[in-house]
Amino acid sequence: MKIQESAENYLETILMLKEERGMVRSIDIVRHMNFSKPSVSRAMSLLRENGYISMDKEGFIELTDQGRAIASTIYERHQLLTEWLTRLGVSPETAAADACRIEHDLSAETFQKIKEHIQRAGD
Structure with missing residues (x-):
């Protein structure tokens, strides 16, 4: 499945941060990519809606199998x-x-x- 370059960049960043830190939250992505909080929040919402990530009630982000496959590639x-x-x-x-x-x-x-x-x- 072909997804937008920006989504690929977010997924790759989540994978890298997960490997580096073990846990990833939106604020980590904001700091790493130097994007605004609203931009990252919107992107995380879209990635969640499309089945690439999940987020628990504490805000920790996990890649789904589909998201991990794209991020790894x-x-x-x-x-x-x-x-x-x-x-x-x-x-x-x-x-x-x-x-x-x-x-x-x-x-x-x-x-x-x-x-x-x-x-x-x-x-």
């Missing part, structure tokens, strides 16, 4: 592309920013071929 792309661009000589900051833009637009086939190429090259 985007996060893998981000990590691999950032590392690859850095190895090509791109500064880490630029590599991370470019990877963030590229990760959303690549087809699964193209990403798989890039991944295979990197593995074959040993870099």
